Amino acid sequence: MINTLIGDIGHTGVIVAFVAAIVSSYAYFMASRTKVELSGDDSWRKLGRWSFYVHSAAVMVIIFTLFNIIYEHRYEYYYAWSHSSNHLPVHYMVSSFWEGQEGSFLLWIFWHVVIGLVLIYSSSKKKVWEAPVMGMFSFVQLFLTSMILGVVIGDLKIGSSPFILMRDFMPDTPVFAMDPNFVPADGTGLNPLLQNIWMVIHPPTLFLGFAATLVPFAFAMGGLWKGKYSEWIKPALPWAHFAAVSLGMGIMMGAYWAYETLNFGGYWNWDPVENAVYIPWLVLVGAIHTMIAYNRGKSGLKASFILLIASFILILYATFLTRSGILGNASVHSFTDLGLSGQLFTYLAAFAVLSVALLIYRWKNIPTTEKELTTYSGEFWVFIGAIVLCLAAFQVLFTTSIPVYNSFLGFIGIESNAALPADQIAHYTKFQLWAGVAIAVLTGVGQLLWWRKGEKGTFVDAITLPGMLTLLFASLVIVLSKMGMLHETMDNPKFIILLVASLFAVFANLSIILSLLHKKVTLSGGAVAHMGIALMLLGILFSSGYDNIVSQNTSGLVYSREFPDEINRDNVLLWRNTPTDMDKYTVSYHGQFQEVIGVPGYVNRELLWPTADPYTSIARGQIKVGDKIYFEAGDTLEMYSPENTFYEVQYKEREGDKVFTLYPRAQVNPNMGLLASPDIKHFANKDLYTHVSSIPDPNEEKDWGELQEYDLAIGDTIILNDYIAVFNGIERVPQVPGVSMAEGDVAVQADLKIYGERKEYHAHPVMLVKNEMVGRIPEEVADLGLRLTFLSIDTENDKFKIGVNASQKDYIILKAVEKPFVNLLWIGTLVMTVGFVMAIVRRKEGKSTAKSKTKARPTVPQETRRQAA
Template identity: 75%
Template sequence: MINTLIGDIGHLSVIIAFVAAIVSSYAYFMASRATIDAEALTKWRRFARGAFYVHALAVITIIFALFNIIYEHRYEYYYAWSHSSNHLPVHFMISCFWEGQEGSFLLWIFWHVVLGVVLMNTGKKNKEWEAPVMAMFSFVQLFLTSMILGVVIFDIKIGSSPFILMRDFMPDAPVFAMDPNFVPKDGTGLNPLLQNYWMVIHPPTLFLGFAATLVPFAYAMAGLWKGKFGEWIKPALPWSHFAAVTLGVGIVMGAYWAYETLNFGGYWNWDPVENAVYIPWLVLVGAIHTMLAFRRSKQGLRASFILVITTFILILYSTFLTRSGILGNASVHSFTDLGLSGQLFTYLAAFAVLAVALLIYKWKQIPVTEKELTTYNGEFWVFIGAAVLCLAAFQVWATTSIPVYNSFLGFIGIDSNAALPADQIEHYTKFQLWAGVLVAVLTGIGQLTWWRKTDKSSFLDAITMPAMLTLLFASLVIILSNKFDVFDFKLDNPVYITLFVTSLFAVFANLSIILSLLHKKVSLSGGAVAHIGIALMLLGILFSSGYSNIISGNTSGMLYSREFPDEINRDNVLLWRNTTTDMDKYKVSYRGQFLEVAGVPEYVNKEILFRTDDEYSAIARADIKVAEKLYYKTGDTVELPTPENTYYQVEYKNRETNEAFILYPRAQVNPNMGLLASPDIKMFATKDLYTHVSSVPDPNEEKEWSELKEYTVTVGDTIILNDYVAIFNGVEVIKEVPGVPLKAGDVAVQADMKIMGEKKTYHGHPLLIFKDGMAGYYPEILEDLGLRITFLNIDPKKEEFKIGVNTTQKDYIILKAMEKPFVNILWIGTIVMSIGFIMAITRRNKEGNTTKTTKPKAVKKADKAQVA
């Protein structure tokens, strides 16, 4: 019998969490009523808190149960079978947890629980916010937990349970008809592309960003509900900063995962799922700026309501896009439809209707100021900046939503075949590039006007030095790149020059603000630091994408294969093993295939690993050493953590400097997904050399060997094999054969042959085993030379030996290499941006906890001139 206790506990906990969310939501709603007395309010709030803590405990129990079925390899459960396997390390088991829709929903629910508990236990002076804010939190949790409920009521399925058994998920499978208690021995495993350490930390960070957007939304809704139209900004602002930095860092983590795992040659491909996260982040950053404008001058309150609400609705919309299956084949990242599309739409519609209806109902009550804005006023540029961010988001949203338009029109009976742009990168870039130019200009001008007196002379004084430094530095770079070839590119594209100049201006303008604030209080400069980070990111994107240079162009004049797309035949180099090829300023050599061996810090050549029936283990055919340190002796059994991955050793040597280095691009031929190639990257100070394999001989296809050619040799004879000189050194009897047990009377004989290759000498050791009266042949395959050598027979009387040789095409790879200038500026910019946001969060929290009587003088001044 299958033990289903852990699954029953998990499913029961989901039901408890769902019911507790309903109770908490209702109790907090009752505690928020204006007519309730203080005693009743306290009782309802205490009851609501208790219900939310029960909800939190239930969620923790669900997480424990789900991870347990993954960690303990309980393949009777469909979730464990479909997302994990026996040989995954623990950190990839964690990735298995959120690979599926149910697990990712649970991750989202968990972060809401954490944030909810934090909100309930902080801000003692703002207790009046707890009930309406947590009412919204609990209401959201009600919808989210329903997504993993997995119950059927009146033929209506509500949610998809992660605790469903295999036999219940696929009841028609023949194996369960024969044995209802059948449990698979192994799972299907984690998607190979997700077996990366970034997939352990990127999804939790991203979902924390998703969850954090609920906090300002809940405050905004509470402000509308309770008529505290301006008061909600103060507690919501640090949370908005937190959501922005977390979501932004999560997005960049995903970009870096793509950069070092996927082989499209970059970090951003304008995939619909990437866009679905990018859009709400832009709107959220716009919302932060309008909230800051309100904090300073009481302007932009209505805009703040609109943008905060829009951010959260866009988060729900992105959830609908990626999980409903509506994107179909439009995205490589989207989840398949689990039958939750109707439920997801209900979730989106419920909060969109609730928020928009409440905003419309309260619209006229929201206070506005009649203060006139001028072009020398900081708030004016803040609003322009927010508008630019929203327009950039709208452009991406409008195109990304094309599959939604088609689906909706089809639903109402209208055929629509609108398609996403054929070249999505070009389509989005031509708009987003100019949005970047405007953002760069506005971050500079906006900060200067924010911190200066609002008059023409003061503005001109402030802008002069940053403008002069920008022109000086930009001119220097343009001249050096175009006239003196200092860089590997020429900065001569007018559009790129525009983005370069404006981004530099943003750096210098914000740097001047930081320098002017140092004598006051460094914490005031969080906004300027964040803006410098954004400007650096724009510079990194400009150089690494705009001037990415393919250096592996096919100069041989030959077509590799008519079956290959033009890009592979044009932009890739063919490397025969151990044959040096010129590629741009490098001499490049493909040196062989390597595997990862547990406990060894470097990859190990396949040639010295004897593979056994267990694909996760091998036997060392020679000592395995790294830097003279012995890790395994000949004959030791070694563990192969990722036997499906082959690492192709590629040696680069710079012809100009003689600098040499080795890269190991990774690839595997997956039976379901084809060639999965991941790059290896050599990082220099001013560029990255990005290398990946585009094609390899299919290891699953039987090689076409020539007919066996037999040679009769004696010790010391020299023969020619496939144009290589080979010397037969003799034979020896061996007592142990890896993977083959020898009994008394069995004999194993090993030939020793030396073959002179173009670059090195090879040793072949084919085996001939006489076991139980029969001969067994274990040939030696030399991939480099295209040789298979078989020890066929021994004539002891004549002291002659018979060797059989087959030949085939030599091993090769087809390689793509490109240089990405100054890509490190992008990653550095992300870090700087994050530091700026953290400084802003710290400052806002201090302001929220400081009373008027104890407020420092510097902070009083800051109240008059808030900075983003």
């Protein structure tokens, strides 16, 4: 039965939110006009505020209805069917909410609502900024809500509704022609790569950064609009810090998701979608530096306007790149085109034209300082740092936009086949590495000059100790690398320069932090953030520049001529239960495991009898972890993710006693092929990164050898595929998993004990008499490459016929990489975040202090002021 009520409520909410955004933006625009302010008429501002409240309430209704559609499995709606399924746990239902374009737009809209309400509340006493800032917020919300409006006027489509019914989305599908009320029993599910906890928290954090970027932009636009060219800096600066830390954390969460989930062996692949969010973050950080410079030295106001406008426009450009379909096959992360490319371009163009035109119109009125900046001035190095950040962003932007150039040239009738670089990592790294060096040096020099008041003698004294420590530690690292502490000797000049620059940044900023501890901790927020970035650079240097492939193929064999050279060269073939030497480890593969709800860890697949429902299995024996028994034989088990298989790989150090086990995950997806996710062993100084590169195709029938038949008496011993097996007899079984037993049906199973290399195996092939027909259920021992079938019983001679097929043993092809000091990257991310938070707290404290000083200032009577005038 199709329930259209919930969808009607959601779509009505979208229309109300859209109309309320129009009213709010217009009312706030009217409230921002100078004449209205002078008249003291507050009605327009109140109308704008209450309209935004209505807009916010409508957005919450939309969110509730869309999640309800997903949670209640209402597959009559296309969004629920295409992004969720019956067996998704709740936290992955949350992920499926924003997997589609419409849901991600709604997430962005939601964060704007939250931030807008905070801004309204914080400006309730001081109303100067509410109208211009919230006017810009409402105007942005107008565009964003139009993206999910889902209204078609003739040939014009405005937005894509998440509340469209399946029968309306796919009207030509035959099933809907036969039955318009058809509802699918299950959805297509969430992309398997997104079924990861980081995909529950990464998108909200990233979109919070997107949303927060609007705040400093809105303040800057409000300052230009109202002619308050410098007053906007102080209220905007904490928000700029907040936007930078949210966006930065969102980017790094995505990097960790890639590191933990994807199998390219890294955290950053210079994919166009990754670049699209990295570019505005760099520019935003540059804007923060120029804003701080203006706060201190009254220089850099025009640069602050330019960079803040650029950062917001680049956010919109990133949205256009990733959602318009223009990237095509250039990115594995981009959304498909929903027919919104024109609307997205309008959104981008509207704010680009509006902001740039207003900046040009007000340019001559923006105050500048005549103060000359010297090379020993902290502000000078802040500007140099902002320039380096922008140059780094421009290099990435220029290359990432190649598909846009092609599209534009094609639009005007010029054919262009320009392509992204074949080796994108090498292309970007050759410039970004030097940008990293420059940033590291500038974070050290700039901070020392900033806090030493630009005095030459003081600066020389301040730089001496960090410089000496840098040379000492850099020399120590290089010597240790020559002694074999790294698998490669550190002799690459570029990497040595980056090492020296990053170490200098760490020690220079550490010296600032220590010198400020006795004053006020929050004063050192900038130094903490800069030290975090330096640690990140060190982590990137070692984990990417000196990673070590420990799974080198030294056998001299080519696994398959169909495989690329990299798999044949950098992977090791592991036969099941056969130890193999790999670098300093002895590695062995011990079978396939799955997740069972209610059982910690993983359960050996040999203990699971599959049923017709892939999410249900029957226990073939006791399932226990340690001494605790979770299920008995015959119990019905619920599977967590039956499409995922975990491969048990045991590592043992050949020159030590360390033994540990990893469970890399893989699944064969019908649409995406082999999807492999790594398992990672974390050490203090490195990560051992392990993933499966190839497995036997589970959908292909095994190539079993010729059936060998054995007539056995109880106690007989035979040799099966080089393994000793003992026949212990037969027994009647009351129930057979997956078979409904009726009165008169009989099932018996044979019991064979097989002695493998590592353990004993019990095989129980079943012979079943049902409805006077004989059926057989063979037992497969995957570890040994055997399949046993109970063929017949010779009651006269007390003999039992067992059939045995042998096959190639199970195997995996494995890649393992050591990533030295990758922890420095994640630690640096946390340190940088702490520094940004400290900076936000400091700005808030400074604001409170300024307010208290204003209140404490003695009041001069009005008449006295007139006489003084």
